[in-house]
Structure formats: structure tokens, C-alpha cells
Amino acid sequence: MAELLKGAPVTAALNEKLQGEVAELGKLGVLPGLAILRVGEREDDLAYERGALKRCNTIGIAVKQVVLPADVAQDELLKVVNDLNEDKSVHGVLIFQPLPKHLDAEAVRAALKPEKDVDGITDGSMAGVFSGRPIGYPPCTAKACMEILDFYGIDLTGKRVTVIGRSLVIGKPVAMMLLQKNATVTMCHTKTADLPGECAKAEVLVVAAGKAGVVNASYVREGQVVIDVGINVDNDGKLCGDVDFASVEPIVKAITPVPAGVGTVTTSVLAQHVIEAARRSLKARNS
């Protein structure tokens, strides 16, 4: 039986810490503010938004919801982004992606100020996560993996970590953050010749392939820690990860469940980034 690396205790610990930070900022007259910018009414955006609202409410972050119709014009959307850039009560902006196809998502990303980019979509945030400098923020889900590893005391220094997936949202940024923590990181993907071999050698395995069942029992071994970032729907209509949990869990040392694993921590990381953005803006104002 593997240890279950559940998200709930990670979130609980983060929330408590963040509530303390909000109180500290409050003494300095700062109320951290998040703007959620949504175009249209996609069901998964709405579900994430509800979760983010609840989380921010618990922690004490003000939330401004900005909803635009699915057929909004590019200019109108850019104007809203610019207004949020200028709004001093807004420290972080979450823009739901993907945007409807008639919009130029690249131009929208470019319009957002990196210092308010709490979900790592701007070039500034990418340069930050690549270089390890405090420019912008990494994507929340990638950071959530790091928070889970940190909370459960999994030391990464000198460890072999295999990352499956090379997206800008998870694979690449999580690889950079693992490297920052002194792990020896191997980046795998659909073209990797021997994926089972690359998985077997790992001490920690981060699976963000975007496809159910990519990792099964034959890929893993005793003693491994598995972080499953996938969210898929199986044949029975149930949520499942990228890892075949039923066959992998009995073998490895520890594994995140899906649901109730990485996904649970994401909105707490979003809150963490908003608070950090508020803190940085205060520092910038005072310097």
C-alpha cells in the first residue's frame, strides 16, 4: 500500500499560512486582490472559478469577477486586460484559457503585465521560471506539484526525477522548478524511445502526459514517489489521472490520488501567488 499524497492537508497548511500573510498585509493597509477574467461560459472554467472564489474567500483575498460574452471583440478584451493592469486593487489576474477561437490569445497574453500574471501565461513569467528569478509566476498546477513534494517532506536534492510531458503549463515549468531544487531532471514525451526505462530509473515521477493510463504497473518499482497531474474521464465517466492508479498504487511508495491530489492544491497556489504579488507591489511602491 502506497502512502496517499492527498491534496487536502497540503491545502489546509497553505491556507493557514496564507491567512497569516493576509493578516500581515492587512496591517500594512493592503488587501490582496485577484481578478478572474472569463470569456464565455465553459463548464470547466465555471467549476474552477467556483473553487477559486471559495478558496480566496477562506483566505481573505478580494476577488473581482469579470465575465465577457463568448463573442467579445479582441479590442474590447484587450481594453479589459489593460484596465486590470492599471487597477491598483488588483494584484493578480487569472485569464481562463483557451480563449474562443476568434480571439488572438497570444496578443491577450502579451497585454497582461507579468507582475500580475499569477498563472504563468506571459513571456515574463516564462523567463522567470526558466531563469529562477522572481519575474511573474509559474503556472499554478506546476507549482502545486512542488508544494505537494515540499509538504510531504520529499527532498529533491540530487534525486532522479522523471517528468512525462513537455507542455508550457506543466512539464517544462515543473522541470525548471525541480532543477532549482537540485533534482536531476529527465524530460520525457511522446517521442521518448524507452518510457518504461525512464520511469523505472526515477526516484520521483511527475506524470503530465494529458492521457489516461500512460503509466501502468510495468513502468514503476518499489520506493518511488508518483505525482499524477492528469485529469481525465474514464469509460465509466469517472475522473482519473494519467497513471493507472489501481495497478501502480500497490507497488510504489507514495502517490497522489486523482481526484483529491494535485488539482486540490491549485487554487491555494493561485491564492499564494496573489498574496506574493500584493507583497511585491508593496515593496515596489516603498522602494
Place this chain on the structure above:
Amino acid sequence: MAELLKGAPVTAALNEKLQGEVAELGKLGVLPGLAILRVGEREDDLAYERGALKRCNTIGIAVKQVVLPADVAQDELLKVVNDLNEDKSVHGVLIFQPLPKHLDAEAVRAALKPEKDVDGITDGSMAGVFSGRPIGYPPCTAKACMEILDFYGIDLTGKRVTVIGRSLVIGKPVAMMLLQKNATVTMCHTKTADLPGECAKAEVLVVAAGKAGVVNASYVREGQVVIDVGINVDNDGKLCGDVDFASVEPIVKAITPVPAGVGTVTTSVLAQHVIEAARRSLKARNS
């Protein structure tokens, strides 16, 4: 006996191709221009500058040398960078690093327009190499490794590549470019627990540790391709790489020598980036 992956033929092929590209741009009324900005008179800057001048001259790129005294004021240097940003005859700017200690190198890097950043020092270039989009340029030395692999027909798809070193100048950008070429990339560094093991499993080994003798015979095996990015001076005052060439060369399939390997290709890549910058600026003007 390993195949010697010398830089000279790579450079010769690149130069010929680039001369053709300069001729094409010439027909469109564009003369690619590089500005070299040097502060002070460091000997290795001067050596590189001589090489770059010669290379640009051969290929047909105009070079503007801007030399500032070692005690130049920050404001003065920033003004020069801004002037080069605005100078339409300058498509690429090379700023020698490190700058003298009294200067704020971060602010200087931030001042340079990414579209003129032909040696990958700006945040824009870093976002570009991280995301694989055409923003700015990767550092020339990192790109030189890729040109050598390409010239010698070393296919990277699905191959295991181990990179030693995680600097922003070589390790990280070369890892991103290898990933872009569909390699399975392992990033190693000083905290890696089993460096010999990580080297042994590689089909291609890129060594950018910044230290002589980091890789010796016990780290390598038959069939491997070794790219040695190091430039060090040995006890006899001779140039040497990060790889112990004498012991490694008899074992592996192919290896770049030092000198006459990666370093030889760097200024051709610089020229390549200047020409690409001229082409992009023409495209931007026409669109």
C-alpha cells in the same frame, strides 16, 4: 578512434549558407548590421570581438563597434543601449558580459530589445527558448552545439541526451533546444548523485560544467557522441575542454575537440542570428 566533430566544416557550411542569405537580403535593400558593445578592455572580450569582426566581414554583415571606458556610468551605458535599440541599421546587439561590477547588468539586459538580442541575454530571449517561439535568440554557444549535431547528421528524436550544467548561457537553453528536437533530455549538475551513471546512459552527452576533467573514461562508453562546451586552461597553459579528451576519445563514437570544436562555431551562429534579425525586421516592416 572517435570521429572528431570539428567546428571548421560546420562553420564553412554555415558561412556559405549565410553569404547566400546576405545576398538575398541585399536584393531587398537590407544590409544586416551587428553592433558590438564592449565596456573596458578584457582580453577575452577582445579576442572574441576580433573573431566576430572577421566572421561578419567574411559573411557580409556590417559591424558597428561601440567601446565604452571601464568606468562608464550606468546612465551613459543605458543611453547607448537605447540608441542601438533605435538604430535601424543595427539588427543585432552583442553586449559583452560580465560588465564591470559598478554597473547594474540586470538593468542593462532589461534595456535591450529582445528582437535585437542576438546572444540570448534578455527575458524575451529566455521566454523564446523556453517556449520554442521566435522571440529573441538563444545564446550563441548553446545554439552552436545544435548546429554541430545537425551538421554531422546526429538525429536527436527519441534519443537519450544528458546535459551537464544548468547555466542560463548553455545548460538550460541547450536542454530546451534538444527537447524541441524531440530528445529525451536529462539535466545534471553539481548536485547530481550519480553523474557517471547519468553519463553512461546517454547516447549524446553535452558537457558544459565549466570545469576541466569533469568527464573521464569511467563516465563514457562505446557509441556515444560527446559535445564538449568547456574552455579551460590546463596545467601546461594549454586550452582544454570539460572532458578529459585523452582518455575519453578512444572510447566514444564521436567527440568535439577543444579548441577547434564548439567555440569555432559560435561567431557563425552570431552572424546567423543577425541575419535572422534583419529578416524578421524586414518582415515586421512589411506586415
